[in-house]
Amino acid sequence: MYDRIKESFDKQGLMKTLNAKLVSVEKGEVKISSEFSEALTQQHGFFHAGVATSIVDNACGYAALTMMPEDMEVLSVEFKINFIKPAKTDKLIAIGKVLQSGRTLTICEGYVYDSSEEKLISKMTATMIAVKK
């Protein structure tokens, strides 16, 4: 399961650009981190919301994928994200968790924390769809 997701993850140019690492893969839960750099900032020098959003969208997508048969791929249908605290940290930790898994659609909850995993920075709810490879 890890290998299947790692292979897809490594093909994503953006994940490399965002200093993102695939931290862990469990059935229904995936964790991705992003190391801070000046290339990832908004106008005040903190992490741009787009970085948090990109990695937690991926974490949700891959969490959904852990519930799907081997011949399926996952696409984001839509998501909503609330920005709760400023992303002042040296590393973002994004966790995607499956809330409900169906044959076609999977609903995931996504959380973005600071490096201590104690401060909740953003909260996402995402709808994912399974498509034939």
Add this chain to the structure above:
Amino acid sequence: MYDRIKESFDKQGLMKTLNAKLVSVEKGEVKISSEFSEALTQQHGFFHAGVATSIVDNACGYAALTMMPEDMEVLSVEFKINFIKPAKTDKLIAIGKVLQSGRTLTICEGYVYDSSEEKLISKMTATMIAVKK
């Protein structure tokens, strides 16, 4: 108005990383583009959804800012985005438009198109908040 937004835009490390350009600024409407590169891809080699999301979030935020007094800044409270078509294009064009502007909150609609501005790739609705600088 353009200068105020250009100055903020240029401070965003992520916008440079995403090959993003501030295309136009009008009262209530801002356009931002992103040129394709392999550093911005998902696993199939197209633009990652995170790129579209990041630039249209910014376009919405700056559109909101055009309605706010000079001593205010804008923050994204939350947004929802639907992914409608694959982002197969050499340039993404994101347009943020103010739907309703209030003293505290501003609601924006965001659109991401391909380089022809004819194919709608993503649609966002965002809630922005004005905060004192």
Add this chain to the structure above:
Amino acid sequence: MYDRIKESFDKQGLMKTLNAKLVSVEKGEVKISSEFSEALTQQHGFFHAGVATSIVDNACGYAALTMMPEDMEVLSVEFKINFIKPAKTDKLIAIGKVLQSGRTLTICEGYVYDSSEEKLISKMTATMIAVKK
């Protein structure tokens, strides 16, 4: 097309309870109204947000249904709604419009206006799914 939707609409107990009427049905666009009564209020005596939400969800769902084959039904996957102005009016007018129609999923935009159809009260984006009857 009108008959197909009118038949489904009339089976919804809640639509009667909300004084709702199916105003018009066109390909990709459906309009539903709700007449004010004290049974539909929030604590200040205006229309409850739940009334606006219920009729615009239905308007979006039926708008999606106008794009689907006869043997399909429509279900709401999810929606997001922004509340823009207080619902101070004697009649709510909800309009659902198809933004993008696919074989499985349809994305709709929903608008709730006051009785003059000039004041925008709420704005929805909804994801609908086609299911076999």
Add this chain to the structure above:
Amino acid sequence: MYDRIKESFDKQGLMKTLNAKLVSVEKGEVKISSEFSEALTQQHGFFHAGVATSIVDNACGYAALTMMPEDMEVLSVEFKINFIKPAKTDKLIAIGKVLQSGRTLTICEGYVYDSSEEKLISKMTATMIAVKK
């Protein structure tokens, strides 16, 4: 705290119309139920999604209100809701929980269960705003 919310709840004509009861009020968490009747149905005879949405929006709003000073009121800015399972039950139980409470904005998570409180029917994320009475 209960009295403050019960008084507001009882002024809502729609809550009576939806057979809704204020079940419990704790700091940061409010529970509201709705008893099934044919006046609350969609076209298949189950609870209409609009009923679930209306009571969980209220549960989230009142949960937010428990965190606010006495001279403030709460309004829904926006919410997103996913419909996870059909609402086939004799009673809906909606629970609103504060995720993050700020001076102006409060983010809530809302859950709608069947009467056993074991089957998750819908999941909401809502943004609430505090306004002076």
